[in-house]
Amino acid sequence: MAIALTMDDGPHPAYTPQVLEILRRYDIKATFNMIGAQVGPNLSLVREVSSEGHTITNHTWDHADLSHLTYHQVIDEIDRCNEALANANQHPTIFRAPFGNWSKAVYQACADRQLKPVAWSVDPRDWDTAHVDTQMIVHNVLAHTHPHSIILEHDGGGDRRNTVQALKTFIPVLLDRGYRFVAM
Numbered sequence: 767m768a769i770a771l772t773m774d775d776g777p778h779p780a781y782t783p784q785v786l787e788i789l790r791r792y793d794i795k796a797t798f799n800m801i802g803a804q805v806g807p808n809l810s811l812v813r814e815v816s817s818e819g820h821t822i823t824n825h826t827w828d829h830a831d832l833s834h835l836t837y838h839q840v841i842d843e844i845d846r847c848n849e850a851l852a853n854a855n856q857h858p859t860i861f862r863a864p865f866g867n868w869s870k871a872v873y874q875a876c877a878d879r880q881l882k883p884v885a886w887s888v889d890p891r892d893w894d895t896a897h898v899d900t901q902m903i904v905h906n907v908l909a910h911t912h913p914h915s916i917i918l919e920h921d922g923g924g925d926r927r928n929t930v931q932a933l934k935t936f937i938p939v940l941l942d943r944g945y946r947f948v949a950m
């Protein structure tokens with residue numbers, strides 16, 4: 767019944783603390799896939815995420831679409847994010863490709879940097895605020911989560927009020943169903 771909640775595109779000074787508060791309330795752990803360029807201005811927040819037992823991973827330097835980048839360009843994206851995270855004493859072992867755009871170069875770069883590539887299995891498209899509201903996020907997650915699901919949500923990259931509200935709704939329901947949230 768283990769499932770993973772993954773929060774992409776942070777850290778964000780407004781939304782990441784709200785997500786942390788919800789996770790604290792239910793005493794569950796999540797995985798935060800961070801954009802390197804946002805790490806420097808939010809170092810204390812990065813340390814807070816880590817100290818509360820959540821996993822932090824590499825989500826590139828600036829959320830580049832890696833699908834058309836060369837191996838060396840991909841390595842640069844990965845290294846710059848790693849360097850930013852190192853300033854908060856974080857040394858990730860997991861990588862998530864922006865937009866889920868994986869390529870041979872990306873897999874090779876992950877192997878060379880000893881990063882495990884991790885995708886998702888439940889995507890309620892919470893980032894698409896023009897078309898997806900809170901109820902749709904909740905319904906999608908509750909309809910598609912199974913044992914070992916990896917749920918994709920976002921704490922950065924735009925207005926994430928819907929996401930925050932959805933988390934408050936679906937986390938207790940999934941706990942009631944017997945699921946156990948684990949950080950990757």
Ligand SMILES: [Zn+2]
Nearest residue numbers: 774775864865
């Ligand atoms: Zn992303």
